[in-house]
Amino acid sequence: xxxxxxxxxxxxxxxxxxxxxxxxxxxxxxxxxxxxxxxxxxxxxxxxxxxxxxxxxxxxxxxxxxxxxxxxxxxxxxxxxxxxxxxxxxxxxxxxxxxxxxxxxxxxxxxxxxxxxxxxxxxxxxxxxxxxxxxxxxxxxxxxxxxxxxxxxxxxxxxxxxxxxxxxxxxxxxxxxxxxxxxxxxxxxxxxxxxxxxxxxxxxxxxxxxxxxxxxxxxxxxxxxxxxxxxxxxxxxxxxxxxxxxxxxxxxxxxxxxxxx
Amino acid sequence: xxxxxxxxxxxxxxxxxxxxxxxxxxxxxxxxxxxxxxxxxxxxxxxxxxxxxxxxxxxxxxxxxxxxxxxxxxxxxxxxxxxxxxxxxxxxxxxxxxxxxxxxxxxxxxxxxxxxxxxxxxxxxxxxxxxxxxxxxxxxxxxxxxxxxxxxxxxxxxxxxxxxxxxxxxxxxxxxxxxxxxxxxxxxxxxxxxxxxxxxxxxxxxxxxxxxxxxxxxxxxxxxxxxxxxxxxxxxxxxxxxxxx
Numbered sequence: 001x002x003x004x005x006x007x008x009x010x011x012x013x014x015x016x017x018x019x020x021x022x023x024x025x026x027x028x029x030x031x032x033x034x035x036x037x038x039x040x041x042x043x044x045x046x047x048x049x050x051x052x053x054x055x056x057x058x059x060x061x062x063x064x065x066x067x068x069x070x071x072x073x074x075x076x077x078x079x080x081x082x083x084x085x086x087x088x089x090x091x092x093x094x095x096x097x098x099x100x101x102x103x104x105x106x107x108x109x110x111x112x113x114x115x116x117x118x119x120x121x122x123x124x125x126x127x128x129x130x131x132x133x134x135x136x137x138x139x140x141x142x143x144x145x146x147x148x149x150x151x152x153x154x155x156x157x158x159x160x161x162x163x164x165x166x167x168x169x170x171x172x173x174x175x176x177x178x179x180x181x182x183x184x185x186x187x188x189x190x191x192x193x194x195x196x197x198x199x200x201x202x203x204x205x206x207x208x209x210x211x212x213x214x215x216x217x218x219x220x221x222x223x224x225x226x227x228x229x230x231x232x233x234x235x236x237x238x239x240x241x242x243x244x245x246x247x248x249x250x251x252x253x254x255x256x257x258x259x260x261x
Numbered sequence: 262x263x264x265x266x267x268x269x270x271x272x273x274x275x276x277x278x279x280x281x282x283x284x285x286x287x288x289x290x291x292x293x294x295x296x297x298x299x300x301x302x303x304x305x306x307x308x309x310x311x312x313x314x315x316x317x318x319x320x321x322x323x324x325x326x327x328x329x330x331x332x333x334x335x336x337x338x339x340x341x342x343x344x345x346x347x348x349x350x351x352x353x354x355x356x357x358x359x360x361x362x363x364x365x366x367x368x369x370x371x372x373x374x375x376x377x378x379x380x381x382x383x384x385x386x387x388x389x390x391x392x393x394x395x396x397x398x399x400x401x402x403x404x405x406x407x408x409x410x411x412x413x414x415x416x417x418x419x420x421x422x423x424x425x426x427x428x429x430x431x432x433x434x435x436x437x438x439x440x441x442x443x444x445x446x447x448x449x450x451x452x453x454x455x456x457x458x459x460x461x462x463x464x465x466x467x468x469x470x471x472x473x474x475x476x477x478x479x480x481x482x483x484x485x486x487x488x489x490x491x492x493x494x495x496x497x498x499x500x501x502x503x504x505x506x
Contacts, residue, residue, distance in 0.1 A: 082423065082470035083463040084430035086441055091463065094448060094455035194332075201334035205434065212336050225344050233333050233341075240332040 073144070080141035085202050088138055093130040093206040131203035139196050146192055150185025151177065183254055190247040197239050211235060267457055270447050274462065277438055285438035287465050293357065293429040293439060294469075297364035298422045304369025305418075309376020310402065330370035335428050338363040343435050360432040367428070368421050372414075375421070379414035380406055412485070419477040423470050430466070440465060 080088070097105060112123035124132075154177050162172035204213035215232035219225050277285020284292065311323055330338070342359040383406050391401035430441040438446075444462040448455050 078471065079463075079467060082427075082474070083466045084427040084441065086430040086433065087444070087459055087463050087466060090441070090445065090448075091456070091459035095459050096456075098453070098455055198332075198334040201336040202431070204336070212334065212340070215337075216340065219344075229337065229340055229344070233337055236334060236337060237329070237332045 077141045077145060080138055081145075085134070085138050085199055086205055089131060089134040089202060089206050092134040092137075093127065096130065097126075125208075127203070127206050127208040131200075131206060131208045135196060135199060135203070138199070139192065142195065143189065143192050146185050146188045147181065149188065150181035150183075153184040154180045183258075186250060186254070187247060190243055190250075194240050194243050197243070198236070201236075266451060266454060267461055270451075270458075271461075274440065274443055274447065274465070277443060283438070286443050287440045287469070289357075289437070289439040290426070290429050290466075291469070293361060293364070293432060293437070294422070294426045297361045297368060297429070298425055300361065300365035301368025301372055301421065301425065302418060304365055305372020305376055305421075308369055308373025309380065310407075312373055312377040313380040313402070314398070327370045327373050330366050331374075335363065335367055335431055336434060338367060339431055339435060342366075356432065356435045356437045360429070360435060360437055364425055364428055368425050371421055372418065375414045375417035376410065379410035379417075382413050383409045415481050416478075419474060419481070422477075423474055426470050426473060427466065 100108075108129060109126050110123070114121040114123075158176055158180065159172065162176040167176065200210055201212040203210055204216070207213075209217075211232050215228045218228040222228070273286065275287045277283065277289060279285065279288065308323070308327060312320070312327075315323055339360055342363045343356065346354045346359050346362065380402075387409065388398075388401050388406050391405040392398070396404065429439055432439050433441040433445065436442065440462060444458055448458050451458070
């Protein structure tokens with residue numbers, strides 16, 4: 001195990017290259033909750049589509065995925081990436097309300113509370129749920145692709161080395177491949193999180209009172225257009241800058257840890 | 262009957278009230294995307310070349326400007342252009358122009374970095390070789406570096422254009438009658454078929470984006486194939502010449 005860990009290659013300049021070659025180079029931003037949820041779901045398209053879409057025939061241990069899972073993941077990414085978020089949000093907001101059974105809708109619209117000690121969490125509005133769900137589904141496609149790119153960036157020799165050490169496909173993935181892939185995928189991933197922050201502004205179209213919506217409301221009520229939009233713009237830029245700082249801290253820490261090992 | 266309802270509304274979604282009124286719907290989406298794609302490519306080229314050529318404080322100012330456009334949501338920039346442009350120009354600017362302006366600025370900011378990255382990827386050796394041949398810095402960029410850089414950054418351009426097509430849907434916020442706006446209109450008129458309508462609209466966008474992506478990638482791969490075969494040909498007469506030396 002220790003040998004396998006020691007063989008982890010410091011990604012070095014690849015970081016930079018991936019960041020630059022990340023076509024869209026998009027670095028944007030949203031509410032915190034979708035980011036957390038996406039972080040939990042993101043493994044799915046990436047891990048699933050890895051085997052076939054990547055077409056890395058030379059790698060043992062991976063690439064034997066069922067083609068049906070691949071087709072599913074690839075079509076998910078195709079559909080969610082190639083249609084606008086706005087239309088997706090409108091679909092989740094207006095469409096799902098008619099698709100779901102009556103009881104589910106009343107449950108979603110009713111007030112629920114969850115008490116954990118002194119903290120009481122209230123159930124959010126249906127606008128919030130629809131916006132959160134739509135944003136999550138949309139971002140999953142992009143983040144899955146970033147993970148795939150990260151997995152592709154791990155040299156084939158690492159798979160062979162892990163297999164030669166007697167690691168099974170899952171252990172190899174967990175201890176050898178994923179840590180490296182994560183490090184490679186980190187900058188574009190943070191770019192995607194910035195995208196989520198920026199994309200969250202679209203939820204105003206379904207009536208969620210987030211920053212853009214609020215600034216527009218302030219503008220119509222006070223006619224102070226400059227101040228209203230200026231404040232919102234500054235807040236967006238501050239959020240993006242914060243994510244940028246977080247990335248720098250993560251990378252710095254990652255580099256130090258890989259030096260130590 | 263949802264299908265007949267959808268078929269009845271399909272011409273309206275695709276063209277808007279076109280023969281009898283202004284162009285709208287998917288056709289307007291294409292117009293919006295095309296004009297902002299051309300403008301953003303232009304801005305991106307200028308921005309990228311400027312990034313590659315400037316040093317010191319000018320470079321920092323440029324980076325900050327591009328960073329600003331990359332950090333704010335498209336929607337926020339549409340608000341800004343929508344309210345600022347008429348104020349600055351003292352004329353009534355149509356919503357369409359403000360959206361094109363916003364999309365071109367955002368696209369241009371992203372493409373600037375793509376172009377800059379392409380120029381870096383070509384390598385300093387190429388521009389040094391060009392300079393040593395007696396070309397000026399501008400000529401070296403124009404005839405040696407950029408033709409190679411464009412090939413490297415072409416996929417980024419395609420990516421950016423696909424996301425431009427998707428971003429045209431934001432014109433809905435300022436009342437430009439493109440596809441999403443009309444979809445919302447049809448939805449509020451019919452009331453009972455939101456699922457079918459938004460799925461149809463998503464499908465139209467999907468076809469637009471996938472077609473753009475597919476055609477561009479096909480073109481690019483053919484181009485790349487041709488350029489590699491071109492490159493091997495001039496080598497042939499050179500090889501014997503070296504042997505005679």
